[in-house]
Amino acid sequence: MSGPATSARRPETGEAALDVHGITVHYGDVLALDDVSLTLRRGTICGLVGMNGSGKSTLFKAIMGNVRPDRGTVSIGGRPPRQARRAGVVGYVPQSEDVDWSFPLSVHDVVMMGRYGFQGFTRRPRRADREAVAEALDRVELADLADRRIGALSGGQRKRAFVARGLAQGADLLLLDEPFAGVDKRSEATITDLLRELADGGATVLVSSHDLEALPRLADEAILLLRRVLLHGTPAEALQPEQLARAFGLDLATRRPTDGGD
Amino acid sequence: MLLDLLLEPLGYDFMQRAFLVTITAAIVCGVLSCWLVLIGWSLMGDAVSHAVLPGVVIAYLLGTPFAVGALVFGLGAVALIFLVRSTSRVKEDAAIGVVFTTLFALGLVLISVVPSQTDLGHILFGNLLGVSAADLVQVLVLGAFTLVVLVLKRRDLTLYAFDPTHAHAIGLNPKVLGALLLGLLALTVVVALQAVGVVLVVAMVIIPGATAYLLTDRFARMLVISPAIAAACAIIGIYASYYLDAASGGMVVLTMGVVFALVYLFAPRHGVIGRSLAAARRRRASAARTAQAERQPA
Numbered sequence: 001m002s003g004p005a006t007s008a009r010r011p012e013t014g015e016a017a018l019d020v021h022g023i024t025v026h027y028g029d030v031l032a033l034d035d036v037s038l039t040l041r042r043g044t045i046c047g048l049v050g051m052n053g054s055g056k057s058t059l060f061k062a063i064m065g066n067v068r069p070d071r072g073t074v075s076i077g078g079r080p081p082r083q084a085r086r087a088g089v090v091g092y093v094p095q096s097e098d099v100d101w102s103f104p105l106s107v108h109d110v111v112m113m114g115r116y117g118f119q120g121f122t123r124r125p126r127r128a129d130r131e132a133v134a135e136a137l138d139r140v141e142l143a144d145l146a147d148r149r150i151g152a153l154s155g156g157q158r159k160r161a162f163v164a165r166g167l168a169q170g171a172d173l174l175l176l177d178e179p180f181a182g183v184d185k186r187s188e189a190t191i192t193d194l195l196r197e198l199a200d201g202g203a204t205v206l207v208s209s210h211d212l213e214a215l216p217r218l219a220d221e222a223i224l225l226l227r228r229v230l231l232h233g234t235p236a237e238a239l240q241p242e243q244l245a246r247a248f249g250l251d252l253a254t255r256r257p258t259d260g261g262d
Numbered sequence: 263m264l265l266d267l268l269l270e271p272l273g274y275d276f277m278q279r280a281f282l283v284t285i286t287a288a289i290v291c292g293v294l295s296c297w298l299v300l301i302g303w304s305l306m307g308d309a310v311s312h313a314v315l316p317g318v319v320i321a322y323l324l325g326t327p328f329a330v331g332a333l334v335f336g337l338g339a340v341a342l343i344f345l346v347r348s349t350s351r352v353k354e355d356a357a358i359g360v361v362f363t364t365l366f367a368l369g370l371v372l373i374s375v376v377p378s379q380t381d382l383g384h385i386l387f388g389n390l391l392g393v394s395a396a397d398l399v400q401v402l403v404l405g406a407f408t409l410v411v412l413v414l415k416r417r418d419l420t421l422y423a424f425d426p427t428h429a430h431a432i433g434l435n436p437k438v439l440g441a442l443l444l445g446l447l448a449l450t451v452v453v454a455l456q457a458v459g460v461v462l463v464v465a466m467v468i469i470p471g472a473t474a475y476l477l478t479d480r481f482a483r484m485l486v487i488s489p490a491i492a493a494a495c496a497i498i499g500i501y502a503s504y505y506l507d508a509a510s511g512g513m514v515v516l517t518m519g520v521v522f523a524l525v526y527l528f529a530p531r532h533g534v535i536g537r538s539l540a541a542a543r544r545r546r547a548s549a550a551r552t553a554q555a556e557r558q559p560a
Contacts, residue, residue, distance in 0.1 A: 082433075086433035098427070104479045106479075106480065113421050116421060116429075117434075
């Protein structure tokens with residue numbers, strides 16, 4: 001267990017932004033997460049890398065409390081997940097497949113949903129809510145598309161709209177599930193810059209991504225996941241071929257020992 | 263002359279009550295249907311409406327208000343469906359299919375063995391012209407209550423329909439919101455029962471929302487358009503049934519179906535014909551541009 005070692009490296013900031021300790025999740029007989037522990041400091045962007053079925057989405061669900069782990073605990077900013085959710089500190093950007101894009105809602109409507117946690121019984125928007133939404137839309141450069149139907153946006157614009165929802169919410173911990181799938185390069189760059197700004201402002205970002213090339217520019221640190229944490233280090237460490245081979249289940253190192261001169 | 267035609271039915275007390283009950287039911291159903299259509303809960307609407315049958319029969323037997331029996335069985339059906347789905351490997355649509363058909367069958371059996379004046383036809387197809395003053399009060403009270411809750415909680419219900427994961431992430435409980443919507447569905451079915459009967463209630467909680475969905479891209483507008491269409495269809499349907507001497511419940515639903523068909527064909531942006539006309543216009547415009555471009559060098 002490397003728990004004590006990581007806490008020794010943690011600087012003065014006090015409570016970790018996210019502390020996952022010994023999480024194990026089963027779906028029926030299938031082991032989805034096996035004794036996963038990780039700690040993220042405030043203001044960091046962490047890339048979560050692993051193949052399909054490696055447990056990335058399950059890890060997100062466990063952090064948000066959508067899946068009840070068999071064992072282990074999650075703490076968000078020093079609070080149990082339920083309290084953290086109630087305080088509105090957890091923001092989530094879903095995978096594209098999980099959203100019904102034919103839903104008759106405008107971009108503005110979707111971003112306003114980030115404010116619901118602060119509103120009264122009927123969620124009637126107040127002036128502060130409208131201002132937060134306008135500011136969030138400005139920051140993701142979607143202000144002029146605010147009245148557009150959410151499904152009428154391009155892939156990258158859709159992602160930016162959901163990031164804006166997290167901004168309007170003022171989330172301290174932002175979870176993004178495959179935000180770059182089906183997104184053009186320009187939007188990817190906009191989102192990457194935006195996440196960096198957020199992290200500089202003290203937010204903590206956990207991003208799952210298939211895009212290994214973009215990892216060093218995007219993230220401060222990376223986690224390789226294959227039901228358990230194979231590696232938690234810098235993006236450069238994670239991108240070493242033998243590490244990736246482990247994460248993606250290809251035994252490249254042993255299968256092709258002579259291919260090294262490439 | 264036309265005014266006389268419109269006013270004549272209103273001279274009868276039973277017709278006044280029929281109008282009030284149907285319009286109330288249409289408005290509540292119209293509002294609720296917006297969420298059912300977007301979540302894809304049509305089958306759930308069908309299930310709850312059929313499952314109330316034994317409740318209505320038992321209520322008649324015991325002499326309690328029919329709304330009580332219907333509500334107990336409507337909510338019970340929802341609870342059973344979730345029980346079967348979450349505690350066995352049977353999927354949701356199959357769980358719905360098992361539960362509501364069984365309860366409906368129980369209702370049919372009860373009607374056949376219980377010697378009473380209960381008219382099967384009235385429960386199955388509505389008894390709009392036989393609405394008593396007490397029935398009217400039940401429908402108005404339940405309808406008003408349901409409508410108020412739907413309108414006050416509309417933003418939460420929309421969030422639940424669109425993104426339950428986000429609802430969870432900001433500390434709301436999606437299960438509670440889903441249960442709230444299903445409870446309101448059960449209430450709505452009870453409100454509409456007398457107007458169109460067990461079999462056709464599902465039409466009232468689906469068709470108006472589906473029609474409105476073809477007319478707008480704004481959920482807030484859908485919530486106005488859907489009940490407006492439903493109420494208009496209810497009024498037209500009752501007049502038609504009065505003058506054609508046809509089944510009132512059937513006529514109301516038939517009107518809704520016809521309006522849906524018209525909107526399906528001719529809706530400006532999402533109608534089949536509207537869409538192909540727009541496409542043809544675009545083709546013509548681009549052909550004209552090409553032709554012009556070809557002519558210019560010559």
